[in-house]
Amino acid sequence: MEEFVHLYYIINILGKRIKVLPLDIQNILTPITLAYFVMSDGNFHKTHQIIRLCTNNFTKGEVQLLSTALLNRYGVESRLEHVRNEQYILVIRKTQVAKFQAIVKAHIIPSMLYRIGL
Numbered sequence: 001m002e003e004f005v006h007l008y009y010i011i012n013i014l015g016k017r018i019k020v021l022p023l024d025i026q027n028i029l030t031p032i033t034l035a036y037f038v039m040s041d042g043n044f045h046k047t048h049q050i051i052r053l054c055t056n057n058f059t060k061g062e063v064q065l066l067s068t069a070l071l072n073r074y075g076v077e078s079r080l081e082h083v084r085n086e087q088y089i090l091v092i093r094k095t096q097v098a099k100f101q102a103i104v105k106a107h108i109i110p111s112m113l114y115r116i117g118l
Helices: 002-008 031-041 060-074 094-107 110-116
Strands: 009-011 017-019 042-045 050-053 078-084 087-092
Touching: 031 042, 031 050, 031 094, 031 110, 042 110, 050 094, 060 078, 060 087, 060 094, 087 094, 094 110
Parallel strands: none
Antiparallel strands: 009 017, 042 050, 050 087, 078 087
């Protein structure tokens, strides 16, 4: 467990632990990790038919890194959306939702399938 803490958290100059995205996220991003991510920090927007991953606590660069990792590893196109005060979320485009669903569906518990629009 401790090895994962060092991957995802650093101590800032104020001595506070903050969450970060590992630079090698593309190598750690599996269908299971994506499923956990969307079950905890994702939602399906019914009107726009998109999936949003709430990445507000990451920097713009980290969210871009995640977007690039999704594209390179799984061919899923996404975009960054500025929500407020230097906070960005990752949006899985409407045209990419079915592809994303196919990647994570087997790892999503049935009561959480609504988070990917199923």
